[in-house]
Structure formats: structure tokens, C-alpha cells
Amino acid sequence: DRDITIDALMQYIKAPDFPTGGVIYGYEGVKDAFHTGRGRIVLRGRASFEEIGNRNAIVITELPYQVGIDDLTKRLAELVKEGKLEGISDIKNETTKKNGVRIVIKLKQDAIPNVVLNLLYKHTALQTSFSVNNIALVNGRPEQLNLKDLIHHFVYHRLDVVTRRTEFELKKARDRAHILEGFMKVIATQDTLDKAIAIIRHSENPQVAREGLMVEFELSEIQAQAILDLRLARLTGMELDKIRDEYEVILKIIKDLEDILANESRRFQIIKEELLEIKEKYGDERRTE
Numbered sequence: 001d002r003d004i005t006i007d008a009l010m011q012y013i014k015a016p017d018f019p020t021g022g023v024i025y026g027y028e029g030v031k032d033a034f035h036t037g038r039g040r041i042v043l044r045g046r047a048s049f050e051e052i053g054n055r056n057a058i059v060i061t062e063l064p065y066q067v068g069i070d071d072l073t074k075r076l077a078e079l080v081k082e083g084k085l086e087g088i089s090d091i092k093n094e095t096t097k098k099n100g101v102r103i104v105i106k107l108k109q110d111a112i113p114n115v116v117l118n119l120l121y122k123h124t125a126l127q128t129s130f131s132v133n134n135i136a137l138v139n140g141r142p143e144q145l146n147l148k149d150l151i152h153h154f155v156y157h158r159l160d161v162v163t164r165r166t167e168f169e170l171k172k173a174r175d176r177a178h179i180l181e182g183f184m185k186v187i188a189t190q191d192t193l194d195k196a197i198a199i200i201r202h203s204e205n206p207q208v209a210r211e212g213l214m215v216e217f218e219l220s221e222i223q224a225q226a227i228l229d230l231r232l233a234r235l236t237g238m239e240l241d242k243i244r245d246e247y248e249v250i251l252k253i254i255k256d257l258e259d260i261l262a263n264e265s266r267r268f269q270i271i272k273e274e275l276l277e278i279k280e281k282y283g284d285e286r287r288t289e
Contacts, residue, residue: 006035006148013147014286015041016132021062021287022046025127033132037144045126046289049113052106055089056113060103060126067125069095073103075124085119087111158271163261170257173250175222180247182223187238192217197232 001008015030024030025042033039046062063072073093079085090106107116121127134145138153145153186196195216203209206228213224227235260266 004148006146009147009151010034016130016288017286018043018065018130018288020065020067021289022064023062023289029129029132033134034147037132037134037146037149039132041130041132043128043130043288044121047117047120047126050104052104055109056107056111058105058107058113058117058120060105061101063101064125064128065130067128069093069101069103072125076105076120079123084123085116087116087119155271158274159264159267162267162270166257166260166267170254170261173254173257177247177250177254178220179223179226180243180250182217182219182226183238183243184240184247185217185219185223186213186227187235187240187243193236196227197236200228200232 010031013034015024015027016033023044023046025044029039029041031039033041043064045060045064045067047058047060050057050059060072063069070093073091076085076088076091080088080091087108088105088111089108090104092104092106094102094104096102105116105120107113134150135142136145136150136153137143138145143149185192187193196213199212199216200209203212210221210224210228213219213227214221217224219227260270
């Protein structure tokens, strides 16, 4: 839908999704980023309350993006020591590779969990902000892009990639077809093959042989050189039917590649198919709430 609005796009692209999970706190920053290309997104780690040994505890299982576990626990200990974080009796890092992030903050008997958690958000990196500044090079010039612009330029970048790739493959296929046409002229009959071998064997040097082949069989320089590059044993062992079969396949490939370049709709379909393959291979559930 080329006329889709940014608000409509946001039904599909809810918000940034960070690899470490966490919670986006408030939605205004996301709206700003998607509508203008600039925004400030507040991220919180994921925390819950548990009862451990008749004591309340705050358990952190996800951290904001780029916040280190060791740095956070060290900062927590400093703040407790300085008296800026009251109500905490113990801090344990129970993080493992198997179970992931788990920081257990045991509370004192009289501490109110919600109050302590809010202090954690206020004084530590358990709440942090992530600045969005969507600047990208568009035709060599930096531009600030909203969500729709980002998608538009990405799609047309992919269109350019598919076009260039197809042009490259088409040139390669045409080059191969040209070589095969030369092979077919030389091995068309036993007589033509014998003539080619005689020219190669009785020539003073490769240049004379190449010119002799070009004259005798009306070959291009590229075709003649391809024949010279073959060992005689390989040339004599060539089967005309196999060369013709490969030539027919190459002609079909050329026709298909030319059709792709002639039809933008086919190039868009290729982009769609390739993106669906990426989605199938790499797509996973959203991590950031």
C-alpha cells in the first residue's frame, strides 16, 4: 500500500525491539521517532517481586539495551553503601548462561517493594533512555527519515540490488552462450573438429592459431580463445548433444533474466520472496514489551 500512513504502518511495526528485551516505558518517544526520525525512548529492565526465605525480593530478569550486569550490580552496591538506596539487605547476581539474567535484590523486613523499585529506576541504569536519530544516506546525501521514508528507501535499495544482480547474471549467461556457440561451430561434425585440431597443431604460436580459427569458423576472438584454452583431449571428447543441451538451458535463463529486467513487478516479487525467506530463517518473537 503505497499510500499507507505512518499511523497505519505502526499497527505492524509497534516499536523498536531490543535484543536484551526490557520494557519501553511510555509511547510518545516511539511516536516521535516514527513520525519525525527523532525521538527519546525510555527503557526499563524487567523486574518482578518474589518472596525468598520470608523476605520480599526484587528479581531483575532483563536489562535495558547495552546495560552491563556487572556495572549495574556494582552501582547498586555503591548506592546502598552511600545510603542512597534504603531498604536493601543483599544483592546477588545469579545469572547463568542456561537461565539468563537473574539479579536478586533482597529487601529489609520493613521495605516497600514498589518504593525500592522506583528508587532503582531513578538512580540506576535499570531505567535508561535510547535516542533515535534516523539519519541515512539517500543518493549520497544524509537525510533524517521517518518510518515510511525508511521503508520506501530500503525497498528501492533492494530494487537496485536485484536489478544490478540480474544484469550481472545476464551478462554472465550471455557470455557463456557466446562461448557455447563457438564450441558448437567447431565440433559440429568430425570434419570441422579435425580442421580445428589441424589449425591448432600446425600454427607457429597461439596468436596464429586464434586467427586461423576465427577465419575458418567465423568466430569472435573470445570464442577462438576459449577453444585454445581447452586441452585437445577435452576438445576431442566434447559431445555436441551435451553442448546443445547446455546452450538451450542458458537461452532459457537469458530469456527469464531479460523478463525480470523488463518487468518491475517481477523484481518487486523477488524482493518480497527474499524478505519472506529472511523472515522464515531469522524471524522470532518480539523481546521488548
